[in-house]
Amino acid sequence: MSIAAKIVAEKIVVRMYRNLLGDCFLIRITDADGTHRHVLIDCGLLQGLKNAKDRMIAVAEDIVATCEGVIDLLVITHEHWDHISGFAQAKDILLNPDRITYRNLWMAWTEDPENKDAIGLRTAFEQRKSAVARFALALGASATRRTSATLVDGLDGFIGPFDDADGALGIAPSGRLTGRRILEELKQQARNVRYLKPGMVLDTPTEPDGGAALPAAVLGPPVAESRLFKDMPSRGDDKETYLDEQFLAYSLLAVDETQDGLAQIDFTSPFPQRYWDGLQVDLGDGDTARRNDPRWDDPTDPPRKWFYDHYFATSDDEQRDQSFRRIDGEWLHTASSLALKLDSDTNNTSLVLAFRLPDDNFMLFAADAQVGNWLSWHDQPYDFGSGPITAEAILNRTRLYKVGHHGSHNATLRGKGVMMMTRHDLVAMVSTVEDEAREQGKSPPGWLMPNPDVKAALLERCGGRLIRGDRRWDGDADAAAFGLQPDFALALDEASPLYVDYTIYDATAATAGGGAAARKKPVRKRKAA
């Protein structure tokens, strides 16, 4: 595919909306004649955070004001709540055709309604999601029996709300997710939708009135299943046979549909009642099974007494503690594990784009790509019109890296990833709120976003030019350790509390992040110890 942009952009600014544990990036491309083009990449934040709606409405208002109601290109990287929630929370703005128009929409091939593999994949994902979601719903519906049953880490945070939760777009069959319907709605509203496959190289659209375009290479998501379902690194010929097991496991969450369409878990014992007659935990009282139930301590009823002595009593007949051996909630762990796996798999379907800047360098938007996705970038060449180049060449020439998955542990590849980003003027942007991330998850330390190792490696690679969503670069002690960076500071605009602007390219100003100045050896002084 030959790309020859007739009009060259003069200035490119990347805006990262701040204080979102989620992604929302607005790229503004300005021509010599002052025309602007706007590319919006994702818009969302993690489920369950405080003031989510107000935060997203403020962001949405700014987007509409900045782009004057027209987004030339909307990129939705993947179907995770922290990348799309804005379209639900601020739907009166972002899904309101009177206020905003999406001229084009790019999505990964996995969203293509006509691609057979994609349909299969989506169906499988949908089934799993709805299995997990229905499990959670059914659990909620059986609250009287299981109030104390806590679902562990991450069942709902990234999947987004289930349909009967508030914030949904409308009424749909129970158990289906709003995330999916946001995508469907966007497909409807966008005038032109394209589904991208790895290896494609295409211009950002400039229709209807022309202007500067940025050529973009599609690096991911991979087409090969082995890459798609790989969330953790491994070496060698480790045959990925677990897929079947996974699918099966989801189907085994034992959720049945009742006649009125409600999800329900079948709690009935497989054995005839004569084996458990009079030995049922009292289900009317939710917490019974968790407490030391004195009603079972009844010498007149020997079987119940036996189970009291051997299960409910805090210590056994030899006064040894036995409370640690109870298993009341153990069976719920399956659902939690499956939810985590589902999360990783969805992350791997992230659409990854590398935009070529006019100076022939790149901006890499990695979305939430995990190991398999990263590795797959190297599976195909990319042709920008002057012969194929490798993913390595793109990484070598990357000047801006949108850090994967808010800086988490498994979304930035070291060897075939960040170590190949060798430019001395590399800048990284990480959309995270470290404190909020730490509150996620079941136990300390919570989620580490950014992960300390990833952060250290990025700071090292970028010489301190790590822009974070949750703090100002000017004043970040981590960055300060690398010394003053006058050129970089000038390209950075941190005045707004809502967003940070970074001018990645400016043909007119020598002080911008790009251009002549950036080719000089940057200042990389470590603070004197």
Add this chain to the structure above:
Amino acid sequence: MSQPGTDTNARFKDLIPKPSKRCLRVYAFDPQASLELDTAVINDATIELPWEESWEDSLEQGPVNEYIEVVDFDPVSGCFYAPVDLNDPLLLAQDGLTPSDGSPQFHQQMVFAVAMKTVRSFERALGRPVFWTREADPKTARSRKRGKTGQDGLYRSFVRRLRIYPHAMREPNAYYSPQKTALLFGYFKGGPARDGTGGGWVFTCLSQDIVAHETAHAILHGMWPRSVESCNCDALAFHEAFADIVALFQHFSSRSVVEHQMARSGGAMRAVSLLTGLAQQFGRATGREGPLRFALEMVRREEEQLKGETPLAPDRNAGIIEPHKRGQILVAAVFDAFVTIFERRTADLFRIARTRRGDTEKISAGLVKRLAIEADKAAGQVLRMCIRGLDYLPPVDVTFGEYLRAVVTADTDLVPDDSNHYRTAFAEAFRKRGITVAGQSFSSTESLLWDAPEPFSVSPDRPGAKDSVDASFSDLLGRLQLNVTFAGVERMAAKYPELYAESFSGAKAYSGVKGIDEDRVGHRNLRDMSMLIVRFNQRVMHDWLVEPDPNDPDWEKLLGVHLLDATAPQTINRSPSGRPKVEVHSVRISRRQGPDGQMLQQLVVQVTQTRRAYFRAEDQAQADAGRMPGDDPLRKDPDFKFRGGATLLVDLHDGRVRRVIRKNIRDERRLARQRAFLLGDPDAFSFAGRVDPAEHEPFAFMHRSVR
């Protein structure tokens, strides 16, 4: 229990001898095998357990006995299933309940019988009783105030009985939970196989393989507490492999099954059969055409590859890291060794019978019987070799190569003459799988033996240092309790009253000791006794070890730990006395008899030490030197724990240390390796990220989340 006529016969009760064994009916494999004509004939099996001894707790309903308590709670259904009473005369008269997957009481019986059979086969090989232990919950351990007992070292709580929940969850899984000291078995609705069979409820507690596998996890954890830590890619894989090996070799003790399979295969062991697969029904119900795991799958694939003239890469297995899959390498090696041994043992039988292995037409009933006997013998020997090797493993950070050394050394110490070439078979099978021993040329089995300790240095500038040039425990042996008798109780109680109180907080204690409630006296339990002795010896050994001694530098070298404050890095915690903390994990006496009647009496001692460790080398250096600022959160909460120490084998005849298996706490290369392992692939950053609940239970039969 109602026994008509009991009263009138009470005076003559003693005339009835105690039965020698208790028979319990079980499925030889699992319920599915009963549905198929071909296997139905052999699927009804009986497990014979020795009748309870007088010094053991009696068998009660549940079943609950000395070792195990089955508590049948099904939390998903919110039901308890009435406990079976195996002493009911009606059940005694018919060897327990008839196999049936529709009766939860039969489930209780079978899970109990199989678990006890596994316990007994371990005790036979180890020459000492099996104990259970409880792993502290990492979270509560962190939050709980340290040093609750005020003692150096950590004495993990022994748990008297392994608890078994036959219906703990609804999922295709089963696991041993180290924190609950319990086996949890799941059940699920299986998918029908491709031929349309199956599709009903599948109970993991009705699969002999799964029960034996999980029980083996529990036993292994009980005898070797640090084994549940994942500090290299082999550690958890070893646990899985060992559990599979135990389950696999138990197949061969069922004579009728082995005969059936030998007749079908013409005496060939290297064929797909019921004997070589694990968890048939489970495998089919979860969408596989056959069993979940095949012992010989790897061997077979390799042979096919060789036939196709594809060379086998020596490091072809290096990339397999998921514990179950990695464990299969070890299972394949051990099974290959077993098959080689079996074939050697039976080659002459085929010559005598003038037939050839694999010829199913000409094989006679007599030959089949002999083959089954040989298979049982060989399987028993190989399993015992495998179990004995456990005592010769390093206390932490075990690798497959070290396990090979352990098996070979343990066997050499007991059976000096390898006339049947068992050890050679092991070494060859391991080498074929690419399991290497670091720093060994691997050309002879002798080179695999663990070293004898280095002689102590005799130095004139250390006054008081012993002239003895060998590490010796002779002065310690006098203080230890070396016999399991009831005679030493008072001595032990006098020395460590709090230890005594802890061990016998229960109702069943010993008479003649001050401060013990008379109500609790009267029951003498030998296993409780052994447990007390182990703990007593641990304590004595620990106190002896931390006593200042002029030979301390030699002991440091020998044990691979720090005993002296001056030289120890600051990342090793100090005891109140100011000396570096050490833990004594196990002081066990093992008495084994070799085939020639020679007795091997050994003291197995495990000493370990913990060092705070960090992902960044700079942090490590700073912390080691004690320069990490006091307010740095990393100081209190290090990235991970690095452990070192040694297993010592002491000859009880003279107190000399015969073997030392060491993992030095100051081995910086090993530290770097562990760091790299914990950080994952060199390609990636650490995975110390979100907490996956699956990781709380490292021994799930199926991994709940796949990395």
